[in-house]
Amino acid sequence: MKESSSHDEKIAKMRFSSVYPHYVTKVEKKGRTVPELHEVILWLTGYTEEQLQSFISDTSTFEEFFATAKVNENASLITGSICGYRVEEISNPLTQNVRYLDKLVDELAKGRKMEKILRK
Known part of the structure; x- marks a missing residue:
């Protein structure tokens, strides 16, 4: 699939708080927990639990969500x-970060061990 600027813009303007419930549903449906989901999100972004809770309850876009994140050096x-x-081939940094998050949520939902998800 070819990336486009309209695709990147659409992702940038999506609200984190509107996508987050879908992450929760996906992982819980597969027997994983919200604390595990938060562990994955915090690992990727470098946020604290309090910062994450703030993003969950406000109207920040993914652009705003990742603007202050300290993306984990092992995200690559x-x-x-x-x-x-292919997440490693995405050229737009914001789109790549959002897709990294999507990939981590998928791995969690598929039952992958946390050590592997967090690239330890």
């Missing part, structure tokens, strides 16, 4: 396809 070890895109 996240590889594979998500939504038809």
